[in-house]
Amino acid sequence: MRVTGNMLVNNLKQDLSYNLRRLQKIEKQITNGKKINKPSDDPIGLVDCIRLTSRLEENRLYQGNVKDAKSLLSTTDEALGTLGNALNSVYELTIQGANSTLSEEDLLTIKDEVDQIIEEVKVIANTTFGDKYIFGGTNTTQPPYDGTTPWNDNVDPINYEISRGIVIPVNITAQEVFKEKGLLESLQNISQHLADGDVTSLGGSDLADLQENIEQVLTCRSQTGARVNRLDLTMTRLEEQEINFETLLSDVQGVDIAEAAVKLQVQQDVYNSALAVGARIIQPSLIDYLK
Numbered sequence: 509m510r511v512t513g514n515m516l517v518n519n520l521k522q523d524l525s526y527n528l529r530r531l532q533k534i535e536k537q538i539t540n541g542k543k544i545n546k547p548s549d550d551p552i553g554l555v556d557c558i559r560l561t562s563r564l565e566e567n568r569l570y571q572g573n574v575k576d577a578k579s580l581l582s583t584t585d586e587a588l589g590t591l592g593n594a595l596n597s598v599y600e601l602t603i604q605g606a607n608s609t610l611s612e613e614d615l616l617t618i619k620d621e622v623d624q625i626i627e628e629v630k631v632i633a634n635t636t637f638g639d640k641y642i643f644g645g646t647n648t649t650q651p652p653y654d655g656t657t658p659w660n661d662n663v664d665p666i667n668y669e670i671s672r673g674i675v676i677p678v679n680i681t682a683q684e685v686f687k688e689k690g691l692l693e694s695l696q697n698i699s700q701h702l703a704d705g706d707v708t709s710l711g712g713s714d715l716a717d718l719q720e721n722i723e724q725v726l727t728c729r730s731q732t733g734a735r736v737n738r739l740d741l742t743m744t745r746l747e748e749q750e751i752n753f754e755t756l757l758s759d760v761q762g763v764d765i766a767e768a769a770v771k772l773q774v775q776q777d778v779y780n781s782a783l784a785v786g787a788r789i790i791q792p793s794l795i796d797y798l799k
Contacts, residue, residue, distance in 0.1 A: 560757040577668045577678040587635040588729040595722045606711030619702035626695045643682040652682040691721045
C-alpha cells in the first residue's frame with residue numbers, strides 16, 4: 509500500500525487529537541476532583557457512584573427526620589417539666605389547705621393560687637411546636653383544649669421514619685397527659701373544696717388523685733426521655749454511616765491528585781513527543797498539507 513503525505517498528516521492529526529483528549533480528561537479530573545465525569549469514563553464505577561449518592565441522600569433525609577423528632581420531643585419534655593412543677597405546687601397548696609386550723613380567708617387565698625395554676629395548665633395543654641399543637645395527636649392544627657368538651661384531640665401517634673423501615677412515635681397525646689387520670693378535673697375539685705372548706709376531701713381523695721396525675725406526668729416524661737435517647741443513638745449511627753458512604757464514594761469517584769499530576773506530566777510529554785515526531789516526519793510540508 510502506498511503511503512502518501514495526506515495519510516501521514518491525517519494519522520498525525522488523529523493521534524494528536526487522541527492525546528489531547530487524554531490530556532483534557534486528566535486536566536478535568538484534577539480540576540473538579542472526580543475520576544468519573546461521563547459514563548464512558550467508568551461504567552461500573554458510575555453505577556457505584558449513583559448507588560452511594562442515593563444512600564447518602566437517604567441518610568441525610570433520615571438525619572433531618574431525627575433532628576426534627578428531637579426538637580419536637582424536647583419541646584414536649586419542657587412542657588411536661590413545667591406541668592410537673594405546677595402540679596407539685598398544687599400538691600403543696602393542697603396539703604396547706606387540708607389544715608383544719610386555717611380560716612376561710614386563708615383557704616380562699618390558697619384557692620386563688622390554685623386557680624392561677626389551673627389556667628397555666630390549660631396553656632400548657634395547648635403548647636405548640638412551630639405552628640403544631642404537640643398534645644393534639646395527629647390533629648395538630650387545633651388547640652387540644654378550648655374550654656369545651658370533648659377536647660380537640662385524638663390518640664393517633666405522629667410517626668417519623670428514622671431509618672429504612674424503622675419508624676418511631678414522637679408525640680405524647682393529651683389523652684395520656686391530661687385525660688387518662690382526669691388532671692383538670694382533679695385540679696378543679698381541689699379549687700372547689702378549698703372554696704367549700706372541705707378539708708377532709710383535700711387531705712384525702714384530692715391528694716390521692718393529684719398524686720396519680722403527678723405520677724402519670726412523670727411516666728410520660730420518662731417515655732419522652734427514652735425516645736430522645738434512642739434518637740441520639742440513631743443519629744450517631746447515621747453520622748457514622750454518612751462518613752462510610754462518603755469514604756466509599758471518594759474511593760470510587762475521587763481523584764488521587766498526586767497520581768493524576770504524574771499522569772498529566774506523562775501525557776504532556778507524550779503529546780510533545782508526538783508533535784516533535786510529526787515535525788520530523790513531515791517537516792516543512794506539514795503546514796501545506798494542513799491548509
